[in-house]
Amino acid sequence: MVDQSILWSFTIVYMLVIVFLAYKGYKKTKCNADYLIAGRNIHPLILGLSYGATFISTSAIIGFGGVAAQLGMGIIWLTVLNVGVGVLLAFILFGKPTRRIGQALGALTFPDLLGKIYKSSFMQYSTAIMLLIGMPLYSSAVLIGGSRFIETTLGIPFEWAVLGLTGITAAYVVLGGLVAVMYTDALQGSIMIFGLSAIMILTLVALGGLGSFQDLTNIAHLVPSGLANAGMTGWTSFPELGSSLWYTMVTTIIMGVGIGVLAQPQLAVRFMTAKDGRSLNRAIPIGAVFITLSTGVAFTMGALTNLYFLEHNGALATQVVPGGNIDLIIPTFINAAMPDWLVVLFMLTLLAAAMSTMSSLFHVMGSAAGHDLWVHLRKSKIWPESMRGSDEDRSKLKVNKIGTAIMILVSLVLAFIMPGNIIARATAMFMGLCAAAFLPAYTMGVLSKRPSVQGARLSLVVGAISWFVWTAFVHVKESKELGLANLVTGDDAVLGFPWTVIDPLLIALPLSVIALLIGWWLETRRNTALVET
């Protein structure tokens, strides 16, 4: 057990600095634009660190680190997509036009951006509603991940850890908005870089240096029979081509998360906080180094934990943790193998990772509830006069703060209901939904000079519905849990292998693109006919 005095002193100092940064953010938040997009004037260093820290949550470190411990280093391809797609493509292709168009149209949130590009309330409302339904799944998964580690390290009961983590994050998000979120992100990102670098070095030292990769290759024969039958070939090799594990690794873990990140509202909104295109250019190297380092360390260390547990416990990582819960592998390894000061640093790293992602998700959900829905819906006469507020900036700011507080409560409740082994899967599910529903419309919106509103609407609806249908009826890991397929057909999934292991994103995204093209074509044809008549 870690020395409690060291642990608590580090934690208290960290919290005090967070409070200080949150206060600075609060003081700088004078209007609605400050609250929602940090006044469009954020420093590139803060932007790069904030983007990275929001991108990388406890899901990436604990959840996907646990996946690496179970399935091996093939997950490194997720790092490739994270940097290539999530940073380079995202900043260069999407970031610059998003910033420019967002500023020109006065957009303050992701749904607001889509609504204003397409001059469509439907786009704004439906995007906001989908975020309010889907995002709590992800924010709760992040909350569970952070709380699990606090439970393991500080010995605080899970329920109290959830309440404490939510309470502290809620305070600075509700009061300080995106300025406070990004300032604290920058601190949290710096802690993550330092903590994960130290952990990678000490892991290699503990296992005998770079030679440990050879040792990991040599234990391939110890792959459990269930995983071997599913296609696993070892911890330093990719699963067998075409096997069920190969499909899961490639379609859900690598592509689902790797592509899904492009249409993440909490990341897209960061592009709108930049003062100019130059700020985005300067943030690219910071974001890229951050993401490669953090995911690369988590995935490599995850696979290597098997060597440590074999040597010290005589069993593989998945066999050491209670119930084979892969979300417990990384915390258990850190607690067992690392010196006290590093356990404390890792706890702060995870706290930082959880808080930076959670705060951004809370902020996006709150702004969707407040700015994108309630500010418009409250004008209806079905609400009492006292609830309608006014169009003054102060009134809108208040609405956003209340919306944020409500969505934080929803996430809190979900964290107590959702199953424990859900972190990586919930992350992949949310990213898949975002990509299927938003990516084609977002891409057309920022890249096309004449975006088609009919195409965007059709794409959003088809993407979301097809993603849900595939998730609920075909992709067996979710359809089995949800039970809808079983209710209708008596089977866990309505189709057979390999469809049952192909991620919903790979079906829903192409359908969403096709729907966009059909809608675009129909709109062009109608416009041409109108011109001719």
Next chain:
Amino acid sequence: MFGIDDPWIWTGYMFAIGLTVVAVIYGWWKWNEEVD
């Protein structure tokens, strides 16, 4: 390479590092570019 025999794994590591280097060079190259 370092005992990792499967080319899918070590090319993954090389791509990850290579793309990071590209990102750093891009940021440095466009450091003062004012056009969006």
